[in-house]
Amino acid sequence: MIEIHNIHKSFNGKTILDGISGVFETGKTNLLLGASGTGKSVLLKCIVGLVKPDIGSVTFDGTYFTNNKLDIRQEIRRKIGMLFQGSALFDSMTVEQNVEFPLKMLTDMNKSERMDRVNFCLQRVGLENANNKMPSEISGGMKKRVGIARAIAPNCTYLFCDEPNSGLDPQTAITIDELIKEITHEYNITTIIVTHDMNSVIEIGDKIFFLYKGKKLWEGTNDNIMDNQIPELQDFIFANRLMRDAKKVEDERDR
Amino acid sequence: MLQHFGKYLLFLKSLFARGESSNIIFKRTIDEAILIGVNSIVIVAIVSTFIGAVTCVQVAYNLDNAFIPRSTIGFMVREMTLLELAPTITSIVLAGKVGSSIAGGLGTMQITEQVDALEVMGINSASYLVLPKILASLLVFPMLVILAMFLSIAGGYVAGTLSGELTAQEYTSGIRGDFIPYNIVFALIKSVVFAFLISSIASFRGYNTSGGALEVGAASTTAVTNSVIAVLIADFICAQLLL
Ligand SMILES: Nc1ncnc2c1ncn2[C@@H]1O[C@H](COP(=O)(O)OP(=O)(O)OP(=O)(O)O)[C@@H](O)[C@H]1O
């Protein structure tokens, strides 16, 4: 369980996060939902400590993180798997070496155990034949998937994914969503996913936090997100026609 | 300026804060050393050969006096090479070559969040990425300087004899006369000092890049100018202290 309390962050006098609190439960896929530029990535970085919040605190399973000693923070970080919005693959290493890297650094598996795990993870994200390619030789969507494979390779306790399925075709996007949901439930991971994909919201939104202009406007689940009475969230959800039509049909049926 | 220097010192300190196991650092150092060596050996070879050749021809031109033995030319080429040309010119060339590549590489890793990715894994990115580069430079720079010494003296030999300024015997007797072994020690000490300055300043500049591709370019340029200035100042201080 990850708890965040009253997180504030501003860059050059511009407030990005304006007092966000919340609890991300273990074994659930927690979604951070919000429009582009609302500070979702910044919040994720505040939680893992890559960005230092101006005010506020983060605790991982009861252990205070934000301003704690470096070795305690590193201890927690070794249990974190993270997918960055831009994938952040190590560009001097092949796909295989990228996925192997955290295993090499964080576990004491031997070479053949590591390779088994690497191939297993690459297969889970649907990349069987890319082992020896360099990151510069693969597509954006493939990079995303390698990033996910790297994040889940060591059995992490906390998983953070910044837009895991942006840039993927609908089918692969669903596969990735399912994968994240599956491992979250199977290994009882605390997962936080940044997204603006309504499909993911409906498919895997065990818990949903809606951010708007630096504040948390709504929290709930995929079951009750359609019933919300927040105009900003309504606008967000029903921005596309398909969703509007779906709602119309539902409303008519209710009547 | 003073603020930058303070940050630089803090950066150096951070390299040693809870780093990775020495085994990993050692492997990474060897990889980096091979990279630095392979990438710079050709340019160092070309530059030092020509510097030796030019020095020989110009000294010969200046010593056009019947009372000075021709072997003095060889002697002067050797002295200039060992004391100044090989360590300092090589280091300035390497500041351009190695310094810019270190700063560019680290800068790119920083802006594409690769450094963040290391940090999130609980790895001390400064020590994992930077320490091996500095150690590798400390290892490889002196080797390159020794190579530069040989090639520079050989370049002088070729230029001197081919241009007919002096005979092979005169040149060899010149480079063997009044030899002071300490000069070699001095040159190697200098090369180690320069290696440290170049690699650490370039790492500092690259590691602290933020923004985009434009800033990476700027970081590379600053890394080179800063480290060249640092090398020249250190050159002067070394000469004052050690000679
Ligand atoms: N290091 C930084 N320095 C200054 N401003 C920043 C920095 N990082 C983020 N910002 C600003 O914070 C705001 C939120 O950025 P963030 O990347 O969190 O958005 P986001 O919600 O993830 O959007 P998207 O869905 O497009 O990824 C942006 O206006 C951005 O300009």
Ligand SMILES: [Mg+2]
């Ligand atoms: Mg983002």
